[in-house]
Amino acid sequence: NLIVSEALGRVAPSPTIAVSQKARDLKAKGCDVIALAAGEPDFPTPEHIAEAGIKAIRDGHTGYTAVDGIPELKDAVAAKFARDNNLTYDAGTEIAVTSGGKFAIYAAMMATLNPGDEVIVPAPYWVSYPDIVKLCGAKPVIVEMKPEDGFRLDPQALEAAITPKTRWLILNSPGNPTGSVMEEPHLRAIADVLLKHPKVWVLTDDIYEHVIYDATFATIAQVERKLKERTLTMNGASKAYSMTGWRIGYVGGPSSLIAAMRKLASQTTTNPCSISQWAAVAALNGDHGFLAERNKAFRARRDHLLDVLGKAPGLSVNKPEGAFYLFFSCEGLLGGKVGERILETDLEVAEALLEEELVALVSGTAFGKAPFLRLSYAASMEELEEAGKRITRFCERVE
Ligand code: PLP
Numbered sequence: 001n002l003i004v005s006e007a008l009g010r011v012a013p014s015p016t017i018a019v020s021q022k023a024r025d026l027k028a029k030g031c032d033v034i035a036l037a038a039g040e041p042d043f044p045t046p047e048h049i050a051e052a053g054i055k056a057i058r059d060g061h062t063g064y065t066a067v068d069g070i071p072e073l074k075d076a077v078a079a080k081f082a083r084d085n086n087l088t089y090d091a092g093t094e095i096a097v098t099s100g101g102k103f104a105i106y107a108a109m110m111a112t113l114n115p116g117d118e119v120i121v122p123a124p125y126w127v128s129y130p131d132i133v134k135l136c137g138a139k140p141v142i143v144e145m146k147p148e149d150g151f152r153l154d155p156q157a158l159e160a161a162i163t164p165k166t167r168w169l170i171l172n173s174p175g176n177p178t179g180s181v182m183e184e185p186h187l188r189a190i191a192d193v194l195l196k197h198p199k200v201w202v203l204t205d206d207i208y209e210h211v212i213y214d215a216t217f218a219t220i221a222q223v224e225r226k227l228k229e230r231t232l233t234m235n236g237a238s239k240a241y242s243m244t245g246w247r248i249g250y251v252g253g254p255s256s257l258i259a260a261m262r263k264l265a266s267q268t269t270t271n272p273c274s275i276s277q278w279a280a281v282a283a284l285n286g287d288h289g290f291l292a293e294r295n296k297a298f299r300a301r302r303d304h305l306l307d308v309l310g311k312a313p314g315l316s317v318n319k320p321e322g323a324f325y326l327f328f329s330c331e332g333l334l335g336g337k338v339g340e341r342i343l344e345t346d347l348e349v350a351e352a353l354l355e356e357e358l359v360a361l362v363s364g365t366a367f368g369k370a371p372f373l374r375l376s377y378a379a380s381m382e383e384l385e386e387a388g389k390r391i392t393r394f395c396e397r398v399e
Contacts, residue, residue: 010134014127014366019350023360034379034387035360039176041211041242041324042378045279046290049241052282056275065271068262069097069250073277076284077250080235084209085222087233089252096258097277099269101207101236101249104261106132107268108203108232108251109168111260113138118165122153123368124327126176126205130368138167142368147318147329151178155189162193168201169194171220174208177367177374178327179320181215184223191224201230207249210240210291212322213299221252229254237276239323240291241283246276298324301377301384308388309375312395324378327364331371336398343398346371356397357390 020037027033044050056062068074071091078091089095098104109119109132117138121129122145130140143161145151158169171190173182182190194200202220209217221228236249249272251258265271305326309317314332330349335342338356343349346363350373354360364372377384 007135007137010137011131019354019360019362022351022354026354026358031358033354033358033360034383034390036375036377036379036384036387037360037362038376038378039325040244040378041239041294042380043242043294045242045246046283046286048286049243049279049283053246053275053279056278061274061278063274065274065277067266067271068095068258069272070274070277070281073097073250073281073284076281077252080284081233081252085219085233087219087222087228087252090255093255094252094258096251096261096265097272097280098249098251098261098265099272100247101205101234101238102128103265103269104232104234104236104249104251105129105170105203105205106135107261107264108234108253108257109133109136109138111257111264112201113167116165117167118163119168119170120158120161120166120200121170121368122158122172124151124175124177124364124372125170125368126172127366129170129172139165141166144369145178145180151175151180151318151327152182152186153190155193158190159193159196162197162200164199166197166200168203170203170205172205172207174212174215174217174320174322176208176323177325177362177364178318179323179325181212181217181321183215184218187218187220187223191220191227194227195224198230201232202227203232203234206233206235207239208323209235210288211295211298211324213295213302214319215321217322232257237280237283241280243276243279243283246273246279248272248276248280250280297381298377301379301381302326304381305375305377305384305388308392312392314395314398315391324376326375326377327367327369327372328375329371330373333395333398334371338394338397346373349373353391353394357394359387359390359394
């Protein structure tokens with residue numbers, strides 16, 4: 001007889017968990033499952049970064065730190081924003097380090113939202129945005145991004161969604177799950193809408209900044225300086241440096257918001273892991289040469305899958321410019337049959353694919369867009385080649 005809070009009651013259990021759990025169960029039974037459902041790079045944390053973490057332990061950096069991060073790391077973050085994004089933030093008052101990027105988003109929302117407030121979330125979205133907003137008692141307002149627009153936010157659709165209750169717009173480029181990139185001209189058009197609505201703030205989730213192939217990264221505060229005073233530029237170590245388990249996110253933004261987030265962290269997470277912070281200093285200040293090599297591997301994997309899945313009956317695949325996901329329509333499979341099973345939804349396609357061919361993908365429904373599937377190609381080329389064969393065979397079996 002656990003009494004669940006109203007806040008938690010507003011949050012739906014993650015629809016991705018069913019597939020992931022099923023994949024784990026099948027693996028435990030000895031089945032040869034290819035799991036392409038997770039959102040983490042398959043590369044290890046680079047050696048020099050891992051060594052900096054080990055050194056931090058040896059040097060005794062194992063106690064509490066400042067809530068918003070050690071000065072060395074805040075300086076490194078400020079230098080990164082200046083170097084990569086041409087953005088100037090004061091390391092003392094306009095930068096915060098958080099326990100993962102996800103907590104930065106939660107802290108920003110929790111620190112600013114009241115019941116009745118609205119947050120514009122373009123769909124397909126990363127699964128956590130709407131639920132974080134709901135957890136905070138506010139309302140996610142979903143704006144559809146269309147495949148024919150390359151899954152980019154249409155400025156007119158944004159304008160139509162803004163109401164007097166809109167507090168935030170969340171942007172994510174390169175995007176999860178679509179891999180779409182909003183380049184400078186796209187962001188310029190979004191900025192022009194926002195300039196007309198001075199009460200709307202922007203949270204830009206730039207966590208896939210360095211996982212990009214055919215496009216040039218830009219972030220909105222860089223494109224329109226006037227928005228900087230109401231933009232939270234969020235980023236982190238997870239995807240760029242293969243540091244998902246280290247839990248380091250960081251933000252640059254107006255000092256008032258940074259102070260509010262610091263207050264929230266002081267009563268919840270305290271500081272981000274001290275050891276991880278020293279590793280992140282090495283990551284941000286160190287050599288970034290490995291990124292080009294990794295992106296080359298990601299691109300080759302993407303191109304292989306685009307080629308294979310592009311020929312699979314029933315699928316319609318868009319070419320992503322970044323992140324490590326393929327997000328494709330499976331509409332052509334709906335209404336078909338595999339064995340005794342009728343495929344009515346993308347959830348059923350994902351389930352059948354897992355049971356019949358032992359490939360774990362996530363349904364588009366989880367990201368607010370049906371009937372689609374998301375495939376993470378953060379896996380070895382051998383696994384992806386085998387997955388491509390299995391998915392094709394599955395599609396061919398649907399009658
Ligand atoms: N934002 C997006 C779009 C993501 O895909 C993820 C992780 O999957 C995160 C944020 C969270 O990253 P972190 O590990 O820093 O919490």
